[in-house]
Amino acid sequence: MKPIALIIRRELAAYLRSPLGWVVAAVLLLIDGLAFNVFAVGSDTARKSSEVISQFFFFSGGLAEAAGLFLAMRLIAEERQTGTINLLFSSPVRDYQIVLGKFFAALLFLIGIHILSIYMPLMVLLHGKVAKGHLVAGYLGVVLMGSTGLAIGMFASSLTRSQLVAIVVGAAISVALLLSWLLAPVTDRPFDQFFSWLALWNKHFPSFMRGSISLQDVAYYLSMTYVFLFATTRVLESRRWSS
Amino acid sequence: MIEVEDLTKYYGGKRAIHDLCFRIEKGEIVGFLGLNGAGKTTTLRILGCLILPSSGVVRIDGMDLADSAHEIRKRLGFLPDTPPLYDEMSVQDYLRFVAELKGVSSKNLRRYVGDALATCNLNEVAADNISTLSHGYRQRVGLAQSIVHKPSLLILDEPTSGLDPVQIVEMRELIKRLGGEHTVLLSSHILTEISQTSDRLLVIDRGKLVADGTEESISQQAHGSAQGGVLELEVEGDGDSSAEQARQAIGRVPGVIVARVVSKQARRARLEVECSDDRRSQVARAVVESGLGLLLLQRKALELESIFQRLVHPSHPQPPST
Numbered sequence: 001m002k003p004i005a006l007i008i009r010r011e012l013a014a015y016l017r018s019p020l021g022w023v024v025a026a027v028l029l030l031i032d033g034l035a036f037n038v039f040a041v042g043s044d045t046a047r048k049s050s051e052v053i054s055q056f057f058f059f060s061g062g063l064a065e066a067a068g069l070f071l072a073m074r075l076i077a078e079e080r081q082t083g084t085i086n087l088l089f090s091s092p093v094r095d096y097q098i099v100l101g102k103f104f105a106a107l108l109f110l111i112g113i114h115i116l117s118i119y120m121p122l123m124v125l126l127h128g129k130v131a132k133g134h135l136v137a138g139y140l141g142v143v144l145m146g147s148t149g150l151a152i153g154m155f156a157s158s159l160t161r162s163q164l165v166a167i168v169v170g171a172a173i174s175v176a177l178l179l180s181w182l183l184a185p186v187t188d189r190p191f192d193q194f195f196s197w198l199a200l201w202n203k204h205f206p207s208f209m210r211g212s213i214s215l216q217d218v219a220y221y222l223s224m225t226y227v228f229l230f231a232t233t234r235v236l237e238s239r240r241w242s243s
Numbered sequence: 244m245i246e247v248e249d250l251t252k253y254y255g256g257k258r259a260i261h262d263l264c265f266r267i268e269k270g271e272i273v274g275f276l277g278l279n280g281a282g283k284t285t286t287l288r289i290l291g292c293l294i295l296p297s298s299g300v301v302r303i304d305g306m307d308l309a310d311s312a313h314e315i316r317k318r319l320g321f322l323p324d325t326p327p328l329y330d331e332m333s334v335q336d337y338l339r340f341v342a343e344l345k346g347v348s349s350k351n352l353r354r355y356v357g358d359a360l361a362t363c364n365l366n367e368v369a370a371d372n373i374s375t376l377s378h379g380y381r382q383r384v385g386l387a388q389s390i391v392h393k394p395s396l397l398i399l400d401e402p403t404s405g406l407d408p409v410q411i412v413e414m415r416e417l418i419k420r421l422g423g424e425h426t427v428l429l430s431s432h433i434l435t436e437i438s439q440t441s442d443r444l445l446v447i448d449r450g451k452l453v454a455d456g457t458e459e460s461i462s463q464q465a466h467g468s469a470q471g472g473v474l475e476l477e478v479e480g481d482g483d484s485s486a487e488q489a490r491q492a493i494g495r496v497p498g499v500i501v502a503r504v505v506s507k508q509a510r511r512a513r514l515e516v517e518c519s520d521d522r523r524s525q526v527a528r529a530v531v532e533s534g535l536g537l538l539l540l541q542r543k544a545l546e547l548e549s550i551f552q553r554l555v556h557p558s559h560p561q562p563p564s565t
Contacts, residue, residue, distance in 0.1 A: 006343050010329070017331040087327035087388070090291050091344045092316040240294070 003093040007101025008108070011075070015109045020074060025113045028067045035059040036120045049128030053121050054209045057138035060117060061145040061205055065174060067110060068149025069156075073166040075102045076157040076236070095236045099229055103150060110146045114139065134211035141208025144221035148200065149174065151228035158235040174200065177224075200224070244269040244396070244426050245290065250299035252285050259285040261450040263299070269395075272422040274441030275430040276551065282450040283430040284324060284400055290428065291321040291398045303396065317346055320394035320425070324401045326385025330374035334365055334384055337373060338391050345392035359391040363417065379410040386414070390421065397421060399429040403436055415440050434551055446554050453554045461554075472542050474516040474526060479536035486512030492533035498522045511538065 015021030040055040079085040088098050121138075124130050156170035157163070181199035184192040196203060197220070204217040245267040252259045260282040267273050275283045288294045289301065292312045301308040303315050329337055338356045347355050360366050363383045368376060373384060382402065389397055402418065403411045418440050421427055431437040437444065438458050446454040446461065454461045478489045486504045489512060493502040498519050505513040516526055523540060530537045 003344060006340065010332075010340055013336075014329065014331055082327075082330075083323055083325045084327040084329055086293060086321065086323045087341065088344075089293050090316060090319060090321040091341075092313055092346055093344060094313070 003091075003097045004101040004104070007088075007093075007098060008105040011102050011105030012108060015071070015105070021071070021109060024067050024070050025109075025116075028063050028113055029116060032059055032063055032117050033120065040120075041123075049124050049130055050134060050211065052124055052128070053130060053134055053138065054211070056121055057141060057209045060114065060138070060142045061201075061209070064110065064114065064142045064146035065149035065200070067113065068106070068146045068151075069153040069167060069170040069174060071106045071110060072150045072153025073157050073163045073170060075106065075154050076232070077161055077163045077166045080161045080239075081163075089240055095240065096233050099154070099233045099236065103147075103154060103229060106150050106154075107143075107147055110150065111143060114142055114146070131211060137208050137211045137213045140213060140218075141205055144208075144218065144225075145200075145205065148221050148224045148228070151225040151232070152177075155228040155232045155235070158232045158239070178202075244271075244304060245428075246300075246302040247290075248300040250286070250289065250301060251297050252282075252289065252294070253297045259450055260447070263447075263450075263452050265445055265452065265455055267426060267428070269426055270422065270424075272418065272427040272429070272440060272442045274437035274444045275428065275447060276432070276434060276437055276444050277430070277447035278432055281432075281447045283432075283447055286447065287398050287400050287428060287430055288323075290396075291319060291323075292316050293321070293323075317392075318395045320389035320392065320397045322385045322389040322397075322399045322402060324404065326381055327388070328373045328381060328384060331372065333370055333372055334376075334387075335360070335369045337384065338387055341388045342391045345394075347392050355391055355393065358393075359387040362390065362420075363387040364413075378405055379407065382406060382410070382414070386417065390425070393424070395425060397425040397427045399427065401431055402429055403431065403433070411436065446551065448554065472518070472521070474518065474523060475513070475539070475541050476516065476526070476530070476537065477511060477513050477539040478530055479511050479538055480534070481510070485510070485535055486514070488533055489514060489530055489535050492529045492535075493526055496522060496525045496529050499526070 036056055036059065039059070040052045076085070079088070118135075118139075121130060121135055152173050153166070153170040156173065157166040159169060160166050177198065177200040179199070181196045181202040184196040187195060204220045207214050207217055245265075247263055247265050250263040251261055263282075263286060275286060277283045285294070289296050289308070290303070292308060292315055295309065304318065306315055308315060329340075332340065335356065338359055339352060342352055342355050342359075343349075360369055363386050365380070365383055365387055368380055373381065376384065382405070386399070386402060389399065399418070403414050406414060415436070418427060418429065422442070429437065429440065443457055444454070444461060445452060478485065480486075480488065486507050490502045490504055493499055493514065493516055496518075499522060500517045500519060502514055502516045505515050507513075516522075518526075521542075523542070527537055527540055530540075
């Protein structure tokens with residue numbers, strides 16, 4: 001466990017001391033705020049508070065996924081580019097510890113950014129009502145979405161030395177997963193159900209947006225995260241022995 | 244300490260090293276010598292538990308590398324050809340991180356980091372960001388990270404590359420001092436460098452071990468007999484054929500194994516003659532009797548440089564020594 005904690009500490013410090021972390025945070029909060037003002041509270045007709053909040057989580061979830069990709073793109077590609085990966089590989093640290101340490105550091109940073117966005121739903125309190133449960137469910141969804149984005153981004157990052165290639169591959173995987181439900185109507189059973197279940201957003205996120213936590217959806221995001229982290233570990237292992 | 248048997252490594256279809264066998268005892272400083280691409284880095288990376296060999300056995304402290312890599316990594320310090328530095332950290336924080344990563348207990352942490360800083364003369368930059376350091380300092384921080392947990396085995400891949408002459412001397416002294424407590428493996432393609440620091444040399448060429456021993460024993464190995472040697476001579480003649488003429492004349496002297504023309508100017512030529520024992524007077528007479536002027540005749544000091552050339556390219560003539 002100790003190596004994981006060490007890597008988390010170092011990676012978190014790296015986000016705080018490098019421009020990337022701050023740029024991602026600033027851009028995410030900027031777009032989140034813009035979208036909130038324009039779409040969630042900016043409409044002419046009167047709306048229910050819960051609708052506004054649900055719109056807020058719609059944007060936040062998408063942004064968390066995108067920010068996850070950007071935060072994760074450097075995690076392994078950069079270490080391979082600069083050769084620092086050799087330090088980790090020649091130290092008594094297991095591959096899964098490297099992967100988990102980096103993942104949790106990025107996740108903590110991402111959660112930190114989203115904590116800063118909480119003023120937006122709280123603003124709704126001025127003229128409306130906000131259910132605590134709605135916020136908890138919404139933010140849980142956002143974090144799960146972000147963790148999936150991070151896992152996908154990290155998998156992409158493990159495939160290449162170039163951060164640019166990593167972000168492109170990560171984005172491609174994400175878009176493919178987001179749109180996989182489009183395949184459902186044109187495929188036969190049981191694939192149609194599979195593709196519709198696989199979609200990153202379609203079936204799974206709306207319930208969080210509305211403020212309900214369904215175990216199925218939590219399980220979906222956790223398993224997506226697990227699958228990509230596991231794949232990352234395997235890629236790391238094979239790279240270690242072959243290059 | 245280290246036993247290596249029939250070590251072979253393929254990258255795809257390309258063979259990087261081939262059936263390496265050697266033993267290294269505790270406390271030795273061993274230099275790996277070879278041209279770029281000879282397989283030094285591959286060998287060191289295998290010993291550093293960074294990559295697995297395709298076949299062969301490596302035992303470090305009696306533990307098999309294939310089974311106990313994790314255990315071996317705890318006693319290992321590794322400096323790759325580019326030091327693995329995190330630019331955004333300060334020197335001190337970085338060394339602390341490495342020490343903890345290698346499993347130094349929190350009780351010893353401060354002392355170990357202090358020792359590494361002192362050993363590598365890094366105290367004045369301890370609080371600086373690594374990104375602000377010059378190349379020489381970066382190399383020293385790289386060395387510091389490899390010794391911070393006081394490993395029993397230290398592997399340094401080209402530790403002096405890119406350093407200026409003063410820094411090279413410093414680095415050399417540093418490595419010599421480390422030899423007492425650590426077993427040190429280092430690599431270089433610069434001979435003078437490595438022969439001054441190492442107790443023993445392993446010469447690798449195109450993935451094969453071509454020589455193993457001290458500088459003297461390798462030089463003997465390269466020249467066959469210890470009695471024999473190489474003569475260097477300069478002759479002067481009238482025509483273009485004088486060099487060839489001298490070569491033939493010398494070749495007829497009994498005891499001469501081979502005579503080569505090293506360089507030719509307008510009227511002068513430099514030759515090298517390999518003989519089974521000391522034949523200076525006979526060679527001199529042969530040159531003079533063939534009608535040429537003898538300008539210089541001496542035993543050639545056997546430099547590592549030329550030994551290396553011969554080990555690596557036995558068929559090529561040696562370049563003139565200066």
